[in-house]
Structures are given as structure tokens and as C-alpha cells.
Amino acid sequence: MTPAARVQAAIELLDQIIEAARAKGAPADRLTADYFRQRRYAGSKDRRAVRELVYSAIRLCGPTPNSGRAAMLALAAKDKAIAPLFDGSPHGPAAISEDEKPAKTGIAPSWLAARITASGLKGADAWALLERAPLDIRVNALKADRGSLTLPEAGKPLAAPQGLRFPSGTQVEQWDAFREGLIEIQDHGSQWVCAALNPQPGEVIVDLCAGAGGKTLALAAATGNAASLIACDTDKRRLGNLAPRAARAGAQVDHTVLLDPGREAEALAPWLGKADRVLVDAPCSGTGTWRRNPEGRWRLDRGELERLTKLQDHVLDIGASLVRPGGVLAFITCSVLDEEGADRIAAFLDRHQGWQAEAVDIPLGRPQGAGMRLTPHHDGTDGFFVAILRSA
Structure with missing residues (x-):
């Protein structure tokens, strides 16, 4: 896929996600998996790049965008490398017209942003809600111990007695330790509560x-x-x-x-x-x-x-x-x-x-x-x- 084609794919996927959000339909991760399942020609780099565009646009847009294109225009306003990819090429998005308006950005729809502020979360406290999360696991003490368990990748020990942290996207579900029940995916906060x-x-x-x-x-x-x-x-x-x-x-x-x-x-x-x-x-x-x-x-x-x-x-x-x-x-x-x-x-x-x-x-x-x-x-x-x- 060309860079412009990746932007167009992100727009199409965002359209599906926006429609599903309004209708309380399938979540974004499922729609993304289905989208690429139907497009086997997209390589791993293409899938990763499109997914990055999609989730960057979602995180940026507070109120629900009118369309995937509006959401991507908002991202293009922030990332100047994206705007030139609206080039009207065969598989890319149409050129940006002067009267097009990008989607509104923000932490959330205005009514919900006000509730977050009223609950005491402002500035960095609020924006951190949209940062990319790491992947945390809990070593299952019924079968193993964090101190002696060997995993394909070394995780960062957490304050929770059996907690380990890995970068977002780590494929722990593919590990033998997961299939054998030695580890469970569980956020560090969930372990403590x-x-x-x-x-x-x-x-x-x-x-x-x-x-x-x-x-x-x-x-x-x-x-x-x-x-x-x-x-x-x-x-x-x-x-x-x-x-x-x-x-x-x-x-x-x-x-x-x-x-x-x-x-x-x-x-x-x-x-x-x-x-x-x-x-x-x-x-x-x-x-x-x-x-x-x-x-x-x-x-x-x-x-x-x-x-x-x-x-x-x-x-x-x-x-x-x-x-x-x-x-x-x-x-x-x-x-x-x-x-x-x-x-x-x-x-x-x-x-x-x-x-x-x-x-x-x-x-x-x-x-x-x-x-x-x-x-x-x-x-x-x-x-x-x-x-x-x-x-x-």
C-alpha cells in the first residue's frame, strides 16, 4: 500500500468505527481485525501503519466525528506529513477542499469532559486517560512465581507481587506460559483493587x-x-x-x-x-x-x-x-x-x-x-x- 492508500484505508475504517459507536455496535478492535481479514493483501507494515493512523485520530477527536475523513483531517492538522497524502491518487483520498472542516478535538464530548473536570481530573490528569496503555500480566501463583518464571521477553516487575509490564502489543497470548495458565493478562491497577x-x-x-x-x-x-x-x-x-x-x-x-x-x-x-x-x-x-x-x-x-x-x-x-x-x-x-x-x-x-x-x-x-x-x-x-x- 502507498502512504496515501494507508490514509484512505484509515478513513474507511474510521467510518465503520464511528457508525458502530453511534449504534452501540462492534468495538473498534473487532472492526479493525475484520477489516484486515477481508484485505489479505495488506502486509504487516501496512496493517500497523493504518492502525496507528486510526487510533491516533480516535484519541485526538473528543466529540464523535461526522466522518472518518473529518477525523483524519483533524489528525492532518496536527501531523503535517499527512495532509500531502490527500492527493487524489487512485487509491488515496481526494484532495482537501478549502471549505472542509476537520473534526473537533478534545478529551471527550463537551458534556462528558465537564463531568471529568468536575470529578477532579484536569490537564495532564485528564489527557493521560487517552495515552497508549502498556500490557500488564499477573503471574499465576497457583502454578508459578514471578521470581523464577522464565518468559520469552523480560518484563518490568511491578509493585503488585506477581505483576510484570511489557510494551503495548506484546503477543503474550502466543507464549506457552499463557497457554499453560502460568500468566494472565491483567492491568496493574486491577491486580491491586x-x-x-x-x-x-x-x-x-x-x-x-x-x-x-x-x-x-x-x-x-x-x-x-x-x-x-x-x-x-x-x-x-x-x-x-x-x-x-x-x-x-x-x-x-x-x-x-x-x-x-x-x-x-x-x-x-x-x-x-x-x-x-x-x-x-x-x-x-x-x-x-x-x-x-x-x-x-x-x-x-x-x-x-x-x-x-x-x-x-x-x-x-x-x-x-x-x-x-x-x-x-x-x-x-x-x-x-x-x-x-x-x-x-x-x-x-x-x-x-x-x-x-x-x-x-x-x-x-x-x-x-x-x-x-x-x-x-x-x-x-x-x-x-x-x-x-x-x-x-
Whole structure:
């Protein structure tokens, strides 16, 4: 592909990503993989160059662009090497006309940028949400130890006891250590918010929003398979992925529970008021994961954020019903918005008399309300909020 053809390919791919963002369709990484799957002629250098153009444009444009061309024009205004490639060549984009306007740049759509500012993130704090993320792994303590494990590439040891960091794009999924369950891909911040729950051997621990089970596996490793783990979720497909992952990791999960929204109490009846610890990794806007999914800011609207905060209150109340007297509830979101963090804990404590927020005992993050917030700028992690609540 010529340089101009790469720009045109990026424009076509951006058009698909913008349309999918508006329709809440497939994510950018899947669309990118599908795009190149249908264009086998594109070599590895072409794919890498187009992907770089696409994600640079996504990170640059705050509001959803009108088109892929407008997004690429915004990038061309910043990178002077791109504008001459709008040359009208057979496989390149048409020349830039005088009346064409580039897409607006910024941290996010204006309403969302205002929420980020109101939550205390400004300047470098805010822009770091869109930086490129490294790749972090957790060495699975059930099968290996960071100090003695040999990997194809040497990772940078992290503060988390089994954490290692590699450059973005490192193909760890191709390593034998990954296929054999010796390592798991997990952001450094995610490793610490799991540790904040402080799981102990012999306890009954419920992972209420387990998804595909990344944090469930971390809890199993932290307790040496000596805790009774119950993994729950409303998504049958994602929850179904846990069993093969647990088998690969050598992790023991006593029960997987598929929840029917609105009827969770029926499925969770055996554990009501009996769990020593409950982890609520609540569904959220994902504002803390924009480094990996920068088009996520084009998908979020006010109505969706309101729906998510109501859902977070709901799952917090369910989690509280499972905790035994004196037990612990951990609330986590991969969001930097106070609406999905400090505000939710304040509302919970208003609803549940006798419960108390406790200090979050992790070496990363800064206090935010009654919890702790981790950010890319200060902690080098994805954005997280975590709070620890103890029952009366």
C-alpha cells in the first residue's frame, strides 16, 4: 500500500468505527481485525501503519466525528506529513477542499469532559486517560512465581507481587506460559483493587459481577484455592468462559451462578447473609479504560450513564444482602467519574445504616470520597475507583 492508500484505508475504517459507536455496535478492535481479514493483501507494515493512523485520530477527536475523513483531517492538522497524502491518487483520498472542516478535538464530548473536570481530573490528569496503555500480566501463583518464571521477553516487575509490564502489543497470548495458565493478562491497577478485598483462606467469597472471571482467578490465586469462590453474572456467554479459564489456571471455583436481572435473590439464596467477602466489580462507563478503548467516549451518553449509576446502586444492594454481619463488601468500577465512584458509596451509606467505609489498604491511588481512585497519570494504571465497606 502507498502512504496515501494507508490514509484512505484509515478513513474507511474510521467510518465503520464511528457508525458502530453511534449504534452501540462492534468495538473498534473487532472492526479493525475484520477489516484486515477481508484485505489479505495488506502486509504487516501496512496493517500497523493504518492502525496507528486510526487510533491516533480516535484519541485526538473528543466529540464523535461526522466522518472518518473529518477525523483524519483533524489528525492532518496536527501531523503535517499527512495532509500531502490527500492527493487524489487512485487509491488515496481526494484532495482537501478549502471549505472542509476537520473534526473537533478534545478529551471527550463537551458534556462528558465537564463531568471529568468536575470529578477532579484536569490537564495532564485528564489527557493521560487517552495515552497508549502498556500490557500488564499477573503471574499465576497457583502454578508459578514471578521470581523464577522464565518468559520469552523480560518484563518490568511491578509493585503488585506477581505483576510484570511489557510494551503495548506484546503477543503474550502466543507464549506457552499463557497457554499453560502460568500468566494472565491483567492491568496493574486491577491486580491491586482485587488485593484490596484482602481475601483469606477458608472464607466464602462471592464475585458478584464476575464476567469472564479475571478477578475470580486472581482471588483463587491469592487464597491458594483455599477459599470457597462463587462467581456470578447475568451474561451467560461471558460466564461460560470462566470454566475453561479456571481449568487452564488450575483455579478452583466452587459455583458459577447465572443471574436473572430482577430475580437475583432467588439464585443467590444459599449465600444470603453468609458471605465473608463480596466483590462488586460493577458495570460502568469504562472511562478509566480509554487508553485501551478510546472510542468508548463516543459511545457514552447521559442516558447510559444514568442507567449505569442506577445499576451500580442495585448491585451494591444485592452485594450487601450477601454479606454476613461484620463481613466486607468491595465496590470497584473502572471509571474516574465521581458519579460511578464516590457518589455511589455516599448514596449506599445513606441507604444502609450501620455500614462503614474502611481505609483501602493498597500502595497506589489517592483518596476520593470514601474510597480510593487510581489514574493513568499518577499510578500508571487504568482508571479505577475502589471502596471497602464493612457490615455492622
